[in-house]
Amino acid sequence: MSTSTSPTFLITAASGNIGKHLIPLLLSQPSNPSVVLPTSNAERLYSTLPSTADRSRINVVEGNIQDPEFVEQTLKTHSVTGVFLCLTGDNELFTTLNFFDAIKQSGCVKHVVYLSACGDFSIGAIQRGVLQDIGAAHVAIKFMAEAKLYHGVRPRSENGGFSWTIIAPTLFFSNDLRCKQALLDHSFFDEPLGSKGVSRVDTGDIALGVAKTLIDDGQRWGGKKVMIGSLERYTNQDVATLWSKALGKQIRAQMSDEVNLKTYEKESASKASAAWGRDLRLMYETFESQGFGMTEEEYQEQVKLLGKEPESYEKFVEDTAKEWSGPAVPSKS
Template identity: 65%
Template sequence: MDKGPTYLLTAAAGNIGKRLVAVLLSLPSRPHVVLPTSNAARLGSLLSDALDKSRIHIVEGNIKDPNFVESTLKAHNVTGVSLCLTGDDELFTTTNFLDAIKHSETVKHVVYISACEDYSIDAISNGALHGQSAAHVLVKYLAEAKLRHGILPRQETGGFSWTILGPSLFFDNDLRSKQQILENAVFDVPLGERGVSRVDPGDIALAAANALEDDGKHWASKKVMIGSLQTYTANQVARLWSDALGRDVQPTLSDERGLGKFEIAFGKVAGPAWGRDLRLMYETFGERGFKMTETDYKVQIGLLGREPSSYENFVKLTAREWSRE
């Protein structure tokens, strides 16, 4: 076996994870990737046959179990972790995962996938939590604070360096609106009119891979926002889909009716708690937007090694694919 690094990735079947596996396996350092999953057979079936399976290690178990996580890290001598988590138990899972990393004493660098805003203690002191009520967003404040203020330095036993990535709203989220766009000519997400940055999950994967390979040399103790500098309102997104499809697509407004309708629809798919949680997130977007600064954008280019992908191109290409169906 070669002596390249070994990276553990959570959510390997997700929008970021499936891209990250491919990027990592293409690198000259020839890393091995460890993929914990609750269903090894399913994950294995989702991986492309073009990938070097000799460097992929699928481990079946529950990432909510810190003993499983710690034993997996030790067994594979994992040197870096890409931590991408969501779900009802996100806070428990994140903190237990970080503790398992500490006790493994093998991991030297962690890339944590957060979200595209300033979640620092200074930001909180300046009112960042005002109007912020979505649980899956609030947990990011705690996780980032733990990394910034509660982790031992890398040179100490149990310590590690870290990089935080702050992606904006995924391009791929629009795919969930396909039926509403095509059948009802409505973009059914209440993005509001303050403007929301958009991001290609492939760019997040590239940023994560580059941060793992950097191994704390340049990008340690930094948060890097990932996504477009340009922001998009509900009306602008509906207009993009209208132009791409050649038909009129109406936006969903960020008012009581629009937010309520979205909450009910999403709740039917993901449950009422998540319906409310996403509504609360979009309420915040409607009040203050979801964006990055020009400085954030330039820093991102440094990590990616290029400009981020175009949301407009994504809409055009996706509309073209839908039109062929």
């Protein structure tokens, strides 16, 4: 069991898009935190860690985070003081609520940073009818998780209580990487982002927000939800235009009408499952009907947390297109 006065953070999804940025950020902090990384495949996780990382402060623990006894024991064994919860999958509701209970039972965790999604998921918003247009299960579960944090967690001063911060990103830049073959081979951006526009976010900015709120330990950012992403919202046509310019050829955009969304659902189901195909279609229907983004006030709150403006989506597209194109071939004189 750790006897260090430095914080110890348990990080879920450590090898994911956010985790690969987050681990180096945490290990670089002057407070010298240790990290506990639960995983179902320790060998694979070790292979993703930076070669320069201080392995003495990294504890990789093999097990199933859907098992609350494993989670509780891991928290106790390593005297974990802070937790980053980045959860998804078919059992997200069970896993999230069981994780909250394991944190409570451990008695050592003081602060939790929960990854949610951009938007107002409050009781007031529900009463105003926001759920009428939310059908995607992986989005709807965030309402219950946030309600549990806001209304069902004891104060940190009480036994089993903890403080918390919600980090709420918009749509990842890196989602575009899944469209690579469609863009290069068929001049087609095949994600149906809709005509209302969606905010985009760099996973490095999400990781920065998570790192800062873990280190903050609930002092300034406790009890707050911080949106992370661009103020500008990009429609399907906006994104196609950006990729057209970056790749030097005309890119078509995926439409979000009923026929195209049903086709997208079938294609997604063939790659994952029927349940996830429907879930994604429902999410994109919401994008088409409502858009997806934040207010100016929420954007500025993000800037305060990050200490900078968020990364540029336009630059991501330009840089990615250059990377895909490879080095220029010098012309023969």
